[in-house]
Amino acid sequence: xxxNMKGEHEQKLKVHVERIVRPIRAAEKDKLKMRxxxxxxxxxxxxxxxxxxxxxxxxxxxxxxxxxxxxxxQAGLQATVGWESRYNAFCEKFVRRTQGVSLLKxxxxxxxxxxxxxxLYMSLLMIPIRLHELLxxxxxxxxxxxxxxxxxxxxxxxxxxxxxxxxxxxxxxxxKFSRRGDYLRTFGITLAMTLILGVLGWGFxxxxxxxxxxxxxxxxxxxxMSLAVTACxxxxxxxxxxxxxxxxxxxxxxxxx
Amino acid sequence: MAxxxxxxxxxxNHLRGHLATMILSALDQDDAHGFxxxxxxxxAGCGALKLKEGSLYPALYRLEEAGLVxxxxxxxxxxxxxxxxxxxxxxxKGRKQLEAGRVEWTQxxxxxxxxITGPVAGAAT
Numbered sequence: 172x173x174x175n176m177k178g179e180h181e182q183k184l185k186v187h188v189e190r191i192v193r194p195i196r197a198a199e200k201d202k203l204k205m206r207x208x209x210x211x212x213x214x215x216x217x218x219x220x221x222x223x224x225x226x227x228x229x230x231x232x233x234x235x236x237x238x239x240x241x242x243x244x245q246a247g248l249q250a251t252v253g254w255e256s257r258y259n260a261f262c263e264k265f266v267r268r269t270q271g272v273s274l275l276k277x278x279x280x281x282x283x284x285x286x287x288x289x290x291l292y293m294s295l296l297m298i299p300i301r302l303h304e305l306l307x308x309x310x311x312x313x314x315x316x317x318x319x320x321x322x323x324x325x326x327x328x329x330x331x332x333x334x335x336x337x338x339x340x341x342x343x344x345x346x347k348f349s350r351r352g353d354y355l356r357t358f359g360i361t362l363a364m365t366l367i368l369g370v371l372g373w374g375f376x377x378x379x380x381x382x383x384x385x386x387x388x389x390x391x392x393x394x395x396m397s398l399a400v401t402a403c404x405x406x407x408x409x410x411x412x413x414x415x416x417x418x419x420x421x422x423x424x425x426x427x428x
Numbered sequence: 429m430a431x432x433x434x435x436x437x438x439x440x441n442h443l444r445g446h447l448a449t450m451i452l453s454a455l456d457q458d459d460a461h462g463f464x465x466x467x468x469x470x471x472a473g474c475g476a477l478k479l480k481e482g483s484l485y486p487a488l489y490r491l492e493e494a495g496l497v498x499x500x501x502x503x504x505x506x507x508x509x510x511x512x513x514x515x516x517x518x519x520x521k522g523r524k525q526l527e528a529g530r531v532e533w534t535q536x537x538x539x540x541x542x543x544i545t546g547p548v549a550g551a552a553t
Contacts (some may be wrong), residue, residue, distance in 0.1 A: 191482075207486060208462065211513040215463035216481070239482025246443075247486035251493070 180231045182424075184213040187235045189424045191244050197252040205248055206421055213238055278331045286327025293319045387408035439481060447479075447487050448496075449529030452522050461513035462488060489518060496522035 188209045192202050207244060216237045220230035238244060267388060304312040454460065454475040462484055469479060491497045497516045518526070 204486070207511050208514050211511045212462050212485075214510050215461075215513075219463075237481045239480050242481030243480070245481055248489070251486050251489040253493070314472065 180217065180227050181214070184217065184234060185210060185232050185421070186424055186426060187238060187241075188213060189242050189421050190426055191238070191248070193426070195249050195252065196260050197249075197256045199263060201252065201256045203421075209238065246417075282327040282331035285330040286323045289326040290319055292322030293322055357425060436549060439498045446529075447483065448491060449526060449533065451484070451487055451491060452518055452526040452529065455516055455518040456523065456526060458492065458551060459514050461502070463513075465516070491522070494516040494517070494521075494524050 188206055191209065192205050195202055195205070212232050215282075216234035217230050220233045221227065227234060227317065297319065304315060306312070327337050450469055451465055453473070454465045457468065462481075465488075466479060466481060466484060467507065488497065488499075492499055497518055499514050499516050502513050502515050
């Protein structure tokens with residue numbers, strides 16, 4: 172009887188565990204650990220209750236009761252989450268495409284995030300060097316601001332394209348290749364898009380600055396940062412796939428009564 | 429597990445502050461996963477101990493964070509069907525903490541026992 176536990180009883184236990192764990196603010200890998208451990212505990216409790224003579228339905232109810240009240244258990248687990256895990260959860264909230272969020276919305280959010288990040292980066296880099304020009308608000312200062320805004324827009328647009336194209340590429344080739352192969356492919360598309368947009372970006376910066384030296388200088392920064400962004404996106408996507416594959420079963424559970 | 433008189437059941441609120449020491453004591457015997465720790469505690473308490481199982485894992489995670497226990501996922505060939513379990517093992521630091529906890533509890537129980545069972549009014553005069 173124990174070995175032939177029905178899938179629906181296992182599903183009830185999983186739903187209860189997910190009700191406890193899902194709202195916890197922690198990195199997904201920490202939450203996955205909690206999910207697996209609590210689920211294993213619930214199954215052990217179920218088997219124990221069956222051994223004590225309870226039928227399967229009663230054993231499931233008792234196993235759920237043993238895990239305790241959802242909010243209380245959740246609060247106890249939340250209190251054990253360290254600052255590092257909370258910080259990762261905060262970052263994941265922006266980088267990871269959460270269940271129910273459309274690809275378009277996620278791509279726009281990522282584009283905004285990256286665009287703002289690069290504008291801030293360029294500001295921190297350029298303002299100390301060109302402060303007097305900015306304060307004077309002469310033509311050079313104005314060009315500088317246009318270039319920074321332009322680069323922010325470009326990086327954002329590049330990120331948008333990469334996220335959307337990467338997702339389509341993953342969906343198109345997902346069935347034929349391993350998940351790592353999908354992401355290598357996505358990485359290739361991301362890099363290609365980055366370089367193509369880089370050429371366009373050079374044209375844009377040259378167009379607003381009409382200065383080859385300035386545009387080359389900006390392109391040097393752009394090249395370094397775009398490769399860094401591509402690498403980060405690749406690493407994030409790789410980690411995301413590994414975690415997501417493990418978490419998918421849990422994240423797709425319907426928790427409504 | 430032994431059946432006990434419901435009036436003698438010890439609720440987990442009475443154990444606040446001592447759960448960590450109890451868990452370490454359960455792990456002192458051998459490595460165990462969460463459910464096994466619970467069973468050992470209930471057996472040691474002769475069925476009078478009713479722990480809230482939801483409070484067990486936060487306590488285990490705190491002990492792990494403090495370096496008092498170490499955890500590892502059980503091997504894939506354990507022969508058990510279902511999700512893998514996490515096995516906890518007490519560390520050397522945990523054993524020292526356990527000894528300190530035992531001494532503290534013994535003193536605590538002795539002092540409180542003297543107050544509760546002895547004449548308090550006589551001590552004031």
